[in-house]
Amino acid sequence: xxxxxxxxEKNLTGRDYAVxxxxxxxxxxxxxxxxxxxxxxxxxxxxxGDLVDRGPEAEQALDWLALPWFHAVRGNHEDYAIRHxxxxxxxxxxxxxxGGGWFLDMPSARQKQFGLVFNELPYAMEIETKNGLxxxxxxxxxxxxxxFLLEALGTExxxxxxxxxxxxxxxxxxTAVRNIHAVVVGHTPIxxxxxxxxxxxxxxxxxxxxxxxxxxxxxxx
Ligand SMILES: [Mn+2]
Numbered sequence: 001x002x003x004x005x006x007x008x009e010k011n012l013t014g015r016d017y018a019v020x021x022x023x024x025x026x027x028x029x030x031x032x033x034x035x036x037x038x039x040x041x042x043x044x045x046x047x048x049g050d051l052v053d054r055g056p057e058a059e060q061a062l063d064w065l066a067l068p069w070f071h072a073v074r075g076n077h078e079d080y081a082i083r084h085x086x087x088x089x090x091x092x093x094x095x096x097x098x099g100g101g102w103f104l105d106m107p108s109a110r111q112k113q114f115g116l117v118f119n120e121l122p123y124a125m126e127i128e129t130k131n132g133l134x135x136x137x138x139x140x141x142x143x144x145x146x147x148f149l150l151e152a153l154g155t156e157x158x159x160x161x162x163x164x165x166x167x168x169x170x171x172x173x174x175t176a177v178r179n180i181h182a183v184v185v186g187h188t189p190i191x192x193x194x195x196x197x198x199x200x201x202x203x204x205x206x207x208x209x210x211x212x213x214x215x216x217x218x219x220x221x
Contacts, residue, residue, distance in 0.1 A: 002120035004153045008071065010128040014042025016218040018136060020186040020203030021075065022047060023099070024055025026064060028206055032213035040069050046125060046218070048186030048202065049075025049138040049163070052114075053099030055207050062117055074121035075138040075187065076163040085115030123153050123162050129218050132181030139187035140165040141199065146180035163187075168196055182221045195221075 017036070022029055033045060049072055051065075052058035064070050074082075081103055084090040096104055103111060125136045135146055142161035143152045152158035166188050167173065176197040177183050186203035193214055194201050200221055205211025 003122050005124045005126060005150055006071070006073075006122040008044070008046075008125060008127045010130070011042075011044055014039055014044070016044045016046065016127060016129065018046045018048065018134075018184045018202055018216040018218060019213055020048055020206060021050035021189075022052075022055075022061075022213075023050055023077070023207035024052055024058035024060075024102075025207045026057045026060040029213060032206065032215055036215050038215075040067075044069050044071065045215075046127060046136055046184075047072035048136055048184060049073045049121070050077045050186065051075070052081065052103070053077045055099075058102050062114065065117055065121075071125065072121055073125055073136055073138055074118060074123060074163065078118040078121055079163055081111070082115050082119045085111040086119060123159060124149060126180075127218055129181070131219060131221070134218050134221065135177070135180045135183040137183065137185055138163045140168050140185055141177045141183050143177075144175065145178040146183075147178075168199060169194075169201060172196060184216065184218075184221075 051061040051072060065072065080090055080095050080100055084095060092104065123137065127134045139162060142158040143149050169188050174197040177199060183199045185199060185201055189203050189205035189208060189211060190201055192204065202214050202216050204214045206213030
């Protein structure tokens with residue numbers, strides 16, 4: 001496993017964007033970043049994870065992760081791939097139902113290639129912005145105070161919550177996460193971006209027929 005929380009220094013020359021779950025729709029993502037005039041020489045794109053499964057272009061995830069301006073946290077779908085390829089610990093039927101067929105049907109050496117790259121993805125990112133530190137996680141912050149996140153992520157319970165929980169949205173919980181300007185998350189498709197406390201849910205279902213990719217400028221929050 002790589003580092004649990006990856007820190008990024010302030011982007012002094014360009015803009016920083018966050019994007020929700022991609023789920024194998026990299027052509028649509030490419031169109032979305034072109035629409036905002038994304039400049040790969042200066043700008044950065046931060047993903048809340050779930051790059052793969054469900055869509056037709058999941059295999060491109062490795063190409064995108066190799067780009068110097070694209071950074072992602074791990075989602076529960078990367079976690080499926082890691083567990084299957086590196087630990088052999090996955091409910092195969094459940095994985096296939098959730099879009100993992102493309103992965104299960106690849107040769108095991110190729111699966112392992114993905115697993116090793118995904119296993120380097122952090123559970124959380126911290127990005128310095130002019131407004132303060134912005135945190136990103138796939139599903140929800142498992143602690144009420146960002147300063148305790150690193151310690152908490154040492155436990156499987158907190159790691160699971162970080163990549164699977166839908167509790168905040170289900171309860172419309174507006175409790176702020178302390179000691180962080182904002183926390184950006186995905187995982188649960190919604191029609192429009194919604195902020196609950198300082199947690200901003202941005203998965204507007206760019207991979208769904210009726211959805212779209214939201215490119216959230218991190219300095220706008
Ligand atoms: Mn997810």
